[in-house]
Amino acid sequence: xxxxxxxxxxxxxxxxxxxxxxxxxxxxxxxxxxxxxxxxxxxxxxxxxxxxxxxxxxxxxxxxxxxxxxxxxxxxxxxxxxxxxxxxxxxxxxxxxxxxxxxxxxxxxxxxxxxxxxxxxxxxxxxxxxxxxxxxxxxxxxxxxxxxxxxxxxxxxxxxxxxxxxxxxxxxxxxxxxxxxxxxxxxxxxxxxxxxxxxxxxxxxxxxxx
Ligand SMILES: Cc1cc2nc3c(=O)[nH]c(=O)nc-3n(C[C@H](O)[C@H](O)[C@H](O)COP(=O)(O)O)c2cc1C
Numbered sequence: 001x002x003x004x005x006x007x008x009x010x011x012x013x014x015x016x017x018x019x020x021x022x023x024x025x026x027x028x029x030x031x032x033x034x035x036x037x038x039x040x041x042x043x044x045x046x047x048x049x050x051x052x053x054x055x056x057x058x059x060x061x062x063x064x065x066x067x068x069x070x071x072x073x074x075x076x077x078x079x080x081x082x083x084x085x086x087x088x089x090x091x092x093x094x095x096x097x098x099x100x101x102x103x104x105x106x107x108x109x110x111x112x113x114x115x116x117x118x119x120x121x122x123x124x125x126x127x128x129x130x131x132x133x134x135x136x137x138x139x140x141x142x143x144x145x146x147x148x149x150x151x152x153x154x155x156x157x158x159x160x161x162x163x164x165x166x167x168x169x170x171x172x173x174x175x176x177x178x179x180x181x182x183x184x185x186x187x188x189x190x191x192x193x194x195x196x197x198x199x200x201x202x203x204x205x206x207x208x209x210x
Contacts, residue, residue, distance in 0.1 A: 009198065011148040014155045014183070016191035017073040022053075023184055027150050028076065031184070034146035038139040042116050044094050046086055047136035048176055050079040050169060060168060065160035065181070074155070075185035079165065080140045081176040082132035085125060091116045133179050140180050147184055157181040 023031075028051070035049065052058060053076050062071040071077060083090070095113050099106040123131065140156070147154045158180055165171070165178035187194055200206075 007145075007148050010151075011144070011154070012194055012196070012198075014070065014074075014153040014185070014187050014191060015193045016188040017070055017075070017153065017155075017183065017185040018188040019073040021075065021186035023075040023152055023186075027152060031143060031146050031150060031152065035139050035143040038142040040135045040138060041131070042091075042094070043098075044090055044116070045135065045139075046083040046090060046132040047139065047179075048081050048083075048174070049139065050081065052077040052079065057168075061160070061165065064164040064168075065157065068155075068157065068159055070155045070157065070183040071160075071181075073185070073188075074183035076183075078143065078182040078184060079169065079178050080136045080143075080180050080182070081169075081171055082129065082136040082179045083175055084129050084132070084177045085175045086120075086128065086132070088117055088121060091120070129177070133177075136179050140182060143182055147182075152184050153187045155183040157183060 032049075032051065038045075040046070052061070055072075058072050058074075058077055061077065062068065065071045091113050095106060095109045098104070098109060120128070120131075144154050144156055160178070160181060162178045165181075166176070169178065171177060
């Protein structure tokens, strides 16, 4: 209980990272594994995640991220890209994975596959995009929380130009879109915002018990 809340109180949207501190490979891999384990609707994970440590790339992304210093100073920039379109392969690849992982014949999964396809494949393109965006935000939230558990600071970021990210990272041709970004690293001692009180709606405003 204590940990549950104290970890969330420790975490804050870091405005100024210490550019000299890097996340170790070991912690990065734990963070990414936690992200990989995120739940998604039907288990389809309709997204891809880019992990950027290359300084030159980070410098290129900063001006198209409202000039925010987190992009160039953070240890790594994680770009969460949702699939903008998908077809039956999304479901078929998933079922192949289920069959392989659980060692069960694919034939027994066909009914479930047809059900998923009936729900998803005829959606209009914008609904597909909004569904995949919701899924990638779950992975994003999970990554942010896992980072806090590892005492890695983060800044969740929507303040960037997705079209330009898509261009630089070559996402359009992969039917992907940069939905949201997580800058990870370690807070600078000079970042005053780490001392700010958390501003949230009151419990009365936020919750209704029925
Ligand atoms: C999806 C999302 C996008 C955000 N985009 C930015 C951003 O571009 N730049 C920034 O400095 N903070 C950004 N924030 C941080 C929020 O302003 C911050 O989380 C909120 O004010 C609550 O403060 P706290 O996270 O420090 O508790 C974003 C947060 C979320 C969840």
